[in-house]
Amino acid sequence: MSIYKSKHNYLDSFYSRNLKFLSISLWILLITNTALSQNPDTSTWFAPESAASIINPHQATLEDIKAGKKIFEKVCWNCHGTDGKGNGPSAVDIKTMPADLTSTKVQKQTDGAIFWKITNGRSDMSAYGELLSSKQRWLLVCYIRQFGNQQLIPSENEN
Numbered sequence: 001m002s003i004y005k006s007k008h009n010y011l012d013s014f015y016s017r018n019l020k021f022l023s024i025s026l027w028i029l030l031i032t033n034t035a036l037s038q039n040p041d042t043s044t045w046f047a048p049e050s051a052a053s054i055i056n057p058h059q060a061t062l063e064d065i066k067a068g069k070k071i072f073e074k075v076c077w078n079c080h081g082t083d084g085k086g087n088g089p090s091a092v093d094i095k096t097m098p099a100d101l102t103s104t105k106v107q108k109q110t111d112g113a114i115f116w117k118i119t120n121g122r123s124d125m126s127a128y129g130e131l132l133s134s135k136q137r138w139l140l141v142c143y144i145r146q147f148g149n150q151q152l153i154p155s156e157n158e159n
């Protein structure tokens with residue numbers, strides 16, 4: 001009887017030790033998994049070819065650029081910064097760095113690709129397809145283009 005009891009106790013403690021180990025491992029797995037799933041997608045963000053090849057219906061006239069600038073300075077500047085460099089005041093509150101829209105990485109993309117990204121968003125960047133009209137999104141593209149050509153940005157008093 002006493003042998004059985006001690007064996008039983010041994011088994012009990014064996015299981016409880018292993019259960020403890022198992023539950024700790026499960027917690028670690030859960031925590032790292034949650035942390036990973038909260039991590040932003042840092043892979044290169046590509047627009048599909050079918051979207052990238054769409055031509056901007058706007059000519060990027062001074063009027064278009066001014067109209068795009070107005071929208072940008074209402075909706076986008078808080079993350080991307082008024083100069084588009086990705087250093088707006090809200091940039092510190094989010095997990096992903098807002099893209100530097102003046103960079104060659106962005107500027108080398110087609111108008112269609114930039115339009116598609118504004119439309120669909122990713123991670124901390126909202127999908128503006130439902131928030132802004134297609135015209136507003138194209139005008140934003142016209143304005144973003146000017147970040148690659150600083151001289152063309154209309155100055156404040158030209159607004």
Ligand code: HEC
Binds near residue numbers: 045080098106114
């Ligand atoms: C809440 C912050 C936030 C706001 C507001 C925001 N963005 Fe972004 N934007 C981001 C972040 C973060 C990324 C990077 C997303 C990624 O790579 O996963 C990004 C990426 C982009 C890109 C893609 C750049 C690339 O790497 O190809 C474009 C274009 C862009 N934003 C334009 C805009 C425009 C236009 C607006 C306004 C309509 C806007 N964003 C508003 C945070 C923001």
